[in-house]
Amino acid sequence: MFARSTEWIEERLGLRPVAARVLDHPVPKYVTWLHCFGGLTFFTFLILVVTGVLMAFFYVPTPDHAHDSVQWFQQTVPFGTIIRNLHRWSAYTMVVLVFLHMLRVLVHGAYRKPREMNWVVGVVLLLTTLVFAFTGYLLPWDQKAYWATNVGINIAASTPILGSFLAGFLRGGPTLGALTLLRFYALHVFALPLVLVGGLLFHFSMVRKQGIARPL
Amino acid sequence: MRFLGKLLRRGAYQPTLPGLQVPRRAHRAAGDKGDGARGGRPGLRLVTESISRRTFLSGTLAWITAAIVSAVGAPVATALIWPAFQKSKGDWSPVARLDNPGPNQADLSAVDKPILTHFTALVQDAYLEAAPQNMPVFVVNHGKGQFTIFDVRCTHLGCPVNWDQKTKKFYSPCHDGVFDSEGRVLAGPPPRPLDRYEFKVEKGVLYAGKLFKVDDSLRRVTS
Numbered sequence: 001m002f003a004r005s006t007e008w009i010e011e012r013l014g015l016r017p018v019a020a021r022v023l024d025h026p027v028p029k030y031v032t033w034l035h036c037f038g039g040l041t042f043f044t045f046l047i048l049v050v051t052g053v054l055m056a057f058f059y060v061p062t063p064d065h066a067h068d069s070v071q072w073f074q075q076t077v078p079f080g081t082i083i084r085n086l087h088r089w090s091a092y093t094m095v096v097l098v099f100l101h102m103l104r105v106l107v108h109g110a111y112r113k114p115r116e117m118n119w120v121v122g123v124v125l126l127l128t129t130l131v132f133a134f135t136g137y138l139l140p141w142d143q144k145a146y147w148a149t150n151v152g153i154n155i156a157a158s159t160p161i162l163g164s165f166l167a168g169f170l171r172g173g174p175t176l177g178a179l180t181l182l183r184f185y186a187l188h189v190f191a192l193p194l195v196l197v198g199g200l201l202f203h204f205s206m207v208r209k210q211g212i213a214r215p216l
Numbered sequence: 217m218r219f220l221g222k223l224l225r226r227g228a229y230q231p232t233l234p235g236l237q238v239p240r241r242a243h244r245a246a247g248d249k250g251d252g253a254r255g256g257r258p259g260l261r262l263v264t265e266s267i268s269r270r271t272f273l274s275g276t277l278a279w280i281t282a283a284i285v286s287a288v289g290a291p292v293a294t295a296l297i298w299p300a301f302q303k304s305k306g307d308w309s310p311v312a313r314l315d316n317p318g319p320n321q322a323d324l325s326a327v328d329k330p331i332l333t334h335f336t337a338l339v340q341d342a343y344l345e346a347a348p349q350n351m352p353v354f355v356v357n358h359g360k361g362q363f364t365i366f367d368v369r370c371t372h373l374g375c376p377v378n379w380d381q382k383t384k385k386f387y388s389p390c391h392d393g394v395f396d397s398e399g400r401v402l403a404g405p406p407p408r409p410l411d412r413y414e415f416k417v418e419k420g421v422l423y424a425g426k427l428f429k430v431d432d433s434l435r436r437v438t439s
Contacts (some may be wrong), residue, residue, distance in 0.1 A: 047288060054292045058342075065343070072343030078293030078298050086288070 018157035026207075030215050034108075038207075042200070044094040051087040052189065059139065061185035066141035091133055099127050116164035118206040120196060125199045128192055135188040147186070150176055173183050278381055279314070305337060306426035311335040311355060311365070313316060314420050322355065324422065330366065330379045331356040331387075335424050353413065353424065354379060354386075356397070365413040365424050372406040386410065408433060 010016055058077060060069040073080045102122065105111055111119035138149040153176065157167035172179030267275075274304035280403035293405040312321035312333065334352040341347035354366040354377075366386075376389035385402065386395035400409045409432065414425030429438045 049290055054295055059295060068343040076343075077295050079295050083295060086291075173372050211387055 028212055031212060034104045035212065037097055037104055038172060039094060041094055041097040041101055044090045044097060045092040045196070045200075048087060048094065049193070051083050051090070054083055055087065056189055059085060061139070061182050063181055064142065066139065069138045090179070091136060094129060094131055098126055102126060108213060108216055112213075115206070115213060117212055118210070121199055121202050121206070125203060128196050130197065132188065132192050135184040135192070138184045139180060139188065146176065149180070163200075197210075289309060299342075304426075307338065307353075308416065308423040308425050309335045309337045311353070311415075311422045311424050313341050314417065314422055316420075319434070324355055324357050324363075327357050327359045329381070330356045332368070332379065337424075350426070351413075352376060355422070361417050363417070363422060364398070364413045367411040367413065367427060368405055369411070371401075371408050371429075372404070377410070399430070400432065400434070408432070 031113075055073065058069060058073040058080075060066060070084070074084055075081075105119065105122070134149075134152055138145045153167050153170050156170055157163045159166055170172065170180070170183075172183050238283045280349055282363050288330040290330050311326055312318070312335075314324060317323050322331050324331055324333075330406065332352070332354055334350050336348050337351050338346035339349050341349075352368045354368060356364040356366070370377050370390065370393050371387035372388065372391055374394050375393075377393070377395065384397050386397075386399070388394070388404065388406070391405050393406040394402040395406070395410050396402055398409070399412070401407075409430050411429050413426055413427055416425065428436050431437050
């Protein structure tokens with residue numbers, strides 16, 4: 001159906017050899033199903049991006065509107081419940097999968113030379129995922145979200161020396177309110193995606209460059 | 217798969233399109249002592265085109281990917297375009313008390329003279345059940361309880377029109393649109409007469425209802 005269109009583009013850009021080089025990559029014999037956790041984590045991230053971008057069309061990050069806009073999205077907008085729950089369950093699954101992925105790398109000893117840098121990037125990605133989960137949890141702005149974030153910020157406040165600064169930074173002031181919601185939202189939809197996508201580029205290109213580690 | 221294909225197929229290898237190839241039945245050529253002799257209906261034999269493991273897997277992968285994309289994409293696309301199909305419900309909003317106007321209400325006693333005023337409509341704005349919205353209008357009292365409530369927005373691009381009492385015309389400040397006292401287009405680019413609101417008078421209070429469009433002979437064209 002699109003044969004002529006693809007030929008038209010191919011004639012001008014010549015992308016087929018590039019695609020072949022990227023996709024037709026030999027996979028070593030010792031790869032097992034356990035090696036899928038990384039890719040599955042990325043898969044959940046893609047679902048989170050799609051559903052998250054859609055919800056950004058309907059969500060209002062202010063204390064007087066956040067809860068109402070979420071309720072309205074779920075009850076009135078078609079497929080609202082499905083989309084929000086896809087986001088929620090993908091988020092839970094992503095956290096679980098990213099830990100399983102780390103466990104696999106640990107057990108296989110795949111973090112050893114020459115892959116130490118990729119391990120470090122992986123840890124950054126893991127922490128970013130956890131901050132994603134923490135910031136996203138506040139956004140529905142219900143009792144559970146409010147008090148869970150309260151506890152989370154109190155945990156940050158117990159850090160030696162820097163504690164009160166960290167808590168004030170996370171809250172955006174002395175009270176958990178409008179600025180807290182807004183900065184969690186900004187982190188969740190603007191800052192963290194940039195960090196995560198940047199880290200993923202490093203992570204994936206290093207895997208490609210170094211290949212998959214041999215089993216022990 | 218390849219073994220089966222080679223076993224059943226006759227003829228030279230032909231490269232196939234990526235995707236799943238369904239085995240198909242073909243008539244046996246005359247005098248062919250092919251596999252049809254082994255069973256099944258006489259005169260027919262199973263012919264398959266061999267596909268490589270790679271082709272099979274990439275085809276399967278493409279179909280699974282398409283299924284996942286549509287499973288996630290269909291709800292997302294539906295939710296995204298759904299607001300475009302929502303219509304405003306429209307309810308009656310008080311404009312002014314006629315005999316004894318309130319402090320912020322216009323005096324509408326002058327007959328056949330458009331008075332610029334506004335009313336507050338409580339509209340459903342997504343999750344806000346009753347969001348107050350200010351609606352500027354020209355109200356014309358025709359006497360005997362008859363009113364016309366004009367939307368102030370020019371039907372060209374929505375600039376608020378002005379009433380000129382001397383020439384008895386509405387003028388749009390943007391592109392020289394001119395309307396007569398009944399809202400008909402006299403000059404300029406506006407495509408139709410000024411839009412109007414439904415009106416009703418109840419217990420001495422003028423109410424504005426739904427906004428509607430009229431054609432050149434001032435007949436209502438939208439419900």
